[in-house]
Amino acid sequence: MTFRLHNFFRSSTSTRLRAALNLKGIAYEYVPYALRKGETRTPEFLALNPAGLVPVLESDDGQVLVQSLAIIEWLDETQPGPRLLPEGADGRARVRALSYMIACEIHPLNNLRVLTRLTEQFGADEAAQKAWFTEWVETTFDPLEIMLAQDSRTGRFCHGDTPGLADCCLYAQVWNNRRFDIDTSRWPTIARIFDAADALPAFREAAPAHQPDAV
Amino acid sequence: MTFRLHNFFRSSTSTRLRAALNLKGIAYEYVPYALRKGETRTPEFLALNPAGLVPVLESDDGQVLVQSLAIIEWLDETQPGPRLLPEGADGRARVRALSYMIACEIHPLNNLRVLTRLTEQFGADEAAQKAWFTEWVETTFDPLEIMLAQDSRTGRFCHGDTPGLADCCLYAQVWNNRRFDIDTSRWPTIARIFDAADALPAFREAAPAHQPDAV
Numbered sequence: 001m002t003f004r005l006h007n008f009f010r011s012s013t014s015t016r017l018r019a020a021l022n023l024k025g026i027a028y029e030y031v032p033y034a035l036r037k038g039e040t041r042t043p044e045f046l047a048l049n050p051a052g053l054v055p056v057l058e059s060d061d062g063q064v065l066v067q068s069l070a071i072i073e074w075l076d077e078t079q080p081g082p083r084l085l086p087e088g089a090d091g092r093a094r095v096r097a098l099s100y101m102i103a104c105e106i107h108p109l110n111n112l113r114v115l116t117r118l119t120e121q122f123g124a125d126e127a128a129q130k131a132w133f134t135e136w137v138e139t140t141f142d143p144l145e146i147m148l149a150q151d152s153r154t155g156r157f158c159h160g161d162t163p164g165l166a167d168c169c170l171y172a173q174v175w176n177n178r179r180f181d182i183d184t185s186r187w188p189t190i191a192r193i194f195d196a197a198d199a200l201p202a203f204r205e206a207a208p209a210h211q212p213d214a215v
Numbered sequence: 216m217t218f219r220l221h222n223f224f225r226s227s228t229s230t231r232l233r234a235a236l237n238l239k240g241i242a243y244e245y246v247p248y249a250l251r252k253g254e255t256r257t258p259e260f261l262a263l264n265p266a267g268l269v270p271v272l273e274s275d276d277g278q279v280l281v282q283s284l285a286i287i288e289w290l291d292e293t294q295p296g297p298r299l300l301p302e303g304a305d306g307r308a309r310v311r312a313l314s315y316m317i318a319c320e321i322h323p324l325n326n327l328r329v330l331t332r333l334t335e336q337f338g339a340d341e342a343a344q345k346a347w348f349t350e351w352v353e354t355t356f357d358p359l360e361i362m363l364a365q366d367s368r369t370g371r372f373c374h375g376d377t378p379g380l381a382d383c384c385l386y387a388q389v390w391n392n393r394r395f396d397i398d399t400s401r402w403p404t405i406a407r408i409f410d411a412a413d414a415l416p417a418f419r420e421a422a423p424a425h426q427p428d429a430v
Contacts, residue, residue, distance in 0.1 A: 053320075067311065067312040069311065069315055070308050073308065089289055090278065093280055093285050100318075104284075104322070107319070108323035122333075128337075143265035144266075146265040147265055
């Protein structure tokens with residue numbers, strides 16, 4: 001099966017999906033969209049994903065998948081390569097919970113369309129956007145640090161010594177945090193896991209700065 | 216196995232989890248927390264969930280599960296009762312994507328702590344909160360309606376004729392929308408699925424208004 005990845009270099013959800021594809025050793029065609037230029041609002045793209053959001057993964061058998069976490073679970077269930085979720089239900093519940101803390105509590109509040117809306121509705125300037133962004137990172141990274149540091153199931157990565165779904169989310173979020181110069185050293189376990197991921201080509205090659213559309 | 220559900224009647228994530236528990240026929244002890252009174256910020260609760268968020272599902276064997284979607288997947292993998300996710304990977308990817316559209320694109324932007332933050336940081340009044348809330352519901356319910364209406368896999372419920380994970384999310388979000396009097400008739404397929412769910416005791420008994428701590 002061959003894949004086309006419709007995505008954007010800086011999009012955090014795209015970054016986590018690129019990391020997952022790389023970890024599983026799945027090659028893909030890279031199709032970039034410039035969000036600020038409205039390239040995901042064209043009739044062609046909306047036919048692919050009515051929500052107008054990246055990433056979208058398209059396979060050569062006509063499958064069109066949306067929502068990064070749903071795509072990663074699908075890849076893990078159908079494609080060869082290392083498993084990104086643990087075998088046991090308890091481990092899977094933990095990895096999903098850590099992932100959703102980032103995917104449901106941080107990212108949705110801090111993406112481009114939300115920051116833009118803050119400016120449109122409330123006149124938020126760059127400093128106000130940064131305060132907002134930082135608030136939601138700290139609100140969830142503080143307890144995430146506790147949950148990682150205090151649980152013996154945490155290893156070199158979020159769950160054991162092999163990277164998986166939660167690490168993809170963590171890696172993408174720490175990259176996203178750089179947009180507002182948020183210092184990861186406040187969260188030593190998160191910082192350590194980010195560094196362990198960043199040492200692997202699968203993650204490093206998924207990083208925003210290393211994509212063909214990076215500016 | 217017996218369960219204690221730490222939750223709050225109006226919390227949308229609690230509602231979706233209650234619906235899932237009811238659909239699977241799992242009884243639970245109901246433990247209410249008044250969010251506005253800070254009852255999830257006590258040392259006792261933070262020991263249970265460092266993020267200070269409901270819902271938390273505690274089992275009699277000492278398992279403590281957080282994040283509603285991770286809990287529902289765990290219940291579906293480990294407990295008897297009707298399956299809330301389809302058998303095939305493609306169906307699961309669709310149901311998860313529909314669920315995450317609500318859980319990652321609407322709910323995180325519209326919960327109590329975010330609305331409170333809008334007021335604290337930007338002085339948002341009730342009308343400004345309503346404009347914000349409505350914006351994010353429409354931004355995602357519009358494409359969700361298209362994806363449900365145009366896909367032959369949609370049946371009486373989001374995916375086929377039996378209720379599952381996506382219906383739990385949809386049902387809870389439509390209830391949440393009532394807080395700002397958002398009219399569901401703009402989205403006929405969503406409205407129809409909500410009505411189908413609301414006709415079932417499993418959903419109706421999970422609704423905010425029917426909980427012991429409802430005010």
